[in-house]
Amino acid sequence: MTEVTIQDLLDHTNIQIYAGAEFTSTRKIKETEISRPGLELTGYFDYYPAERVQLFGQTETSYARSMTSENRYHVLREMCTKQTPAFVFSRGIKPSPEMIKAAQEAEIPILTSDLTTTRVSNIITQYLEKVLSPRKSIHGVLVDVYGLGVLIKGDSGVGKSETALELIKNGHRLVADDRVDVYQQNEHTLVGEAPEILKNLMEIRGIGIIDVMNLFGASAVRTSMEITLIINLSNWSAEQNYERVGLKDHTEQIFDVEVPSITIPVKVGRNISNIIEVAAMDYRAKKLGFNAADRFEEQLTGLIQKNSQVNPK
Known part of the structure; x- marks a missing residue:
């Protein structure tokens, strides 16, 4: 198997859908690695791994909250590419209205979990390594x-x-x-x-x-x-x-x-x-x-x- 859908991920883990349920069958994951978009939130996109699941924890969310609404929307819109599978929020963090708007426009689902960021990362990585490994x-x-x-x-x-x-x-x-x-x-x-x-x-x-x-x-x-x-x-x-x-x-x-x-x-x-x-x-x-x-x-x-x-x- 060379790719899995977001719906496959939801069906086999305890990650839940937050927004964009209508896109879970069309958005696909091809990479086992996960990205935590720290530099991207500052506007640096030269090496942005757009094809990876983007995981937001407390650090990323806190920095995003310090930005103006306009700047936050602009950066998040840049992160929404055709290759981006999904955005995932850990610790029960609720995504900002700008994130929901940007993801909805790009038809990217937003996922959530009450677990810690490290635990969410491990769960997703273990599942992806199992199904995407040779x-x-x-x-x-x-x-x-x-x-x-x-x-x-x-x-x-x-x-x-x-x-x-x-x-x-x-x-x-x-x-x-x-x-x-x-x-x-x-x-x-x-x-x-x-x-x-x-x-x-x-x-x-x-x-x-x-x-x-x-x-x-x-x-x-x-x-x-x-x-x-x-x-x-x-x-x-x-x-x-x-x-x-x-x-x-x-x-x-x-x-x-x-x-x-x-x-x-x-x-x-x-x-x-x-x-x-x-x-x-x-x-x-x-x-x-x-x-x-x-x-x-x-x-x-x-x-x-x-x-x-x-x-x-």
Whole structure:
């Protein structure tokens, strides 16, 4: 999605319409960033980001009130361009008659909220980043395992959905099966969710489509999840060198974010769901500073040094 209407913003947030309701379906937002028009109120328009939502807080409103009515109308009229999506007032501030007149003439809606300016900015930005950020569809299963978003990938038929089903039976939660829609929320965060048509559903070969919420309850599903760890399931091969100690960290890049990844070989007799649970716990331990591989290397180095002192050449 490359743009959303003001009506979309109103429908998905607690921001409310103050004036210009008839323009909410025609005015569109294409930028995720928000502008607080401080310099523009002084008459400086050389770098005016007209395509952004214009947010007025206590500071902007107080300065505007210090202007004469004529000057205030002139400046606000300059701010009303064909690209300007909307004006938003926080803290329950009522826009001036000049603002209402200028916006009405330019067919720009005015929105309002009782929340603080920072909170309003966060709400609008989070919504816009979610719907306007670049997206891609990834073949795999996304599961909430111990509060970590684990994206399970692998070739078709390797057992991704069956592994996820066992994780769900163990008390974990499904986010998306078969196809995961992924978008970048910020520089460090990827979020995955199910396409609308696949929400709460899983495909199990031999059974067909199952409704996870219906079978396991509402606690077995969630709508979206930050992707924290990627698990690649691979059919076991004697020729493949798999990680044995874990000294080397692997990552996969999705958009601009590097996500830690692990490859787990699959063969008869291996309980993959248990291994994924352990992988999630081990990842969390590493984030807290407890790295078993580093500890093993330190102990091995110490043992080598000790033996070299006991048996010098």
